[in-house]
Amino acid sequence: MATPTTWDGLSPRHHAALELAQLGFRVFPLNGKLPILKGYQNEATRDPNKINWWWYQMPFSNIGGMVFNGHIVVDIDPRNGGDDTWQELNEGCDLPTTLTARTSRGGRHLWFKLPYNLPVRGKAGPGIDLKNSRQLTVLPGSIHPTTGEAYRWETMTPIAMLPDHLIRTVFRASWNPKKRARTFVGKEDRALLRTLTGAREGERNNLLFWVGCRVYEKGLNLDEDLLEVALDIGLDLPEIEGTLESARHAVLGGSR
Incomplete structure (x- = not known):
């Protein structure tokens, strides 16, 4: 069967x-939904010469595409x-308009900027995966290997900041004083944060x-640790x- 081409001889994909x-986007070729290249995370590129070389052959x-640094795909x-x-x-909350792709089976990929550099969960609940900057996503223009339907952009708009009401859903509870010890100056500082981890409801804000x-x-x-x-x-x-703003003001006054 002949490969579909456009007027310039290139395939639609x-x-x-x-x-x-x-x-x-830093792109690379997929076989269906699976990467063809070993080490695709490092091979992903915006270089048109490299892209041409791949897609002329395949x-x-x-x-x-790799998820951007400091971003997440829902x-x-x-x-x-x-x-x-x-x-x-999102019940009762405002959800900003953001870059959104529609999959061939009615799913959606929503892109958000992350406000903090903290570990991200893998799932937000049944039927929702969270993809971080070390992971890939199938981009529009691709064809689903089973349905034959195309992935397409649903909303082409600038990527929005993750809204506040999704912060606890997205970021993973993973603070470990030994793992994060390189951040602190000494044992006394680690002890301060351990004190906070033991706070009971009703005293958390004061502590x-x-x-x-x-x-x-x-x-x-x-x-970020706090x-x-x-x-x-x-x-x-x-x-x-x-x-934290109140604490900063109490110690430093109006300075930042």
Whole structure:
């Protein structure tokens, strides 16, 4: 069977790969949904010469892309309850318009910027996978190997910041004082954060304020560590940011 081509002799997926690279995606060829290249994470590229070399040889290849650094793709699969899960996660909250792809089976890939450099969960609930910057996603222009239907853009708009109400859903509770010890100056500083991990409901905010004051008095750069621990113990993002701002102001006054 002849390979479908456009007027310039390139296959539609070859064209799509070049266009995606121009949009900033680092692409590589897929066999269906699986990477063809060993070490595809490092091979992924925006170089049109490399893309041409791949797709001249493999014009039927689908297009994979690495998730951008500092971003996440929310992969919603309605066949496994993803639409219901997404509705529950966003009930009563405003969801910003963001870059969104539609899969061939009615699923969606929503792209978001991440506000913090913290570990990300693998799942947000039934039918929703979370893909971070070490993972691939199938990009529009690809054809589903079973249905023969195309992946396409549903919303071509700038990527939005992850909304506050999804912070606890996306970021993983993973603070480990030994693993993160390289961040701290000494044992006393690790002990401060251990104190916060043991906070009981009703005292968490006050304890976060106290620990924040001690951290700012010492001039330590532990904001991300404080945020991660505070999320782990059940505080919400606006509450955390307000408390840390109060602690910063109490110690440093109006300076940042």
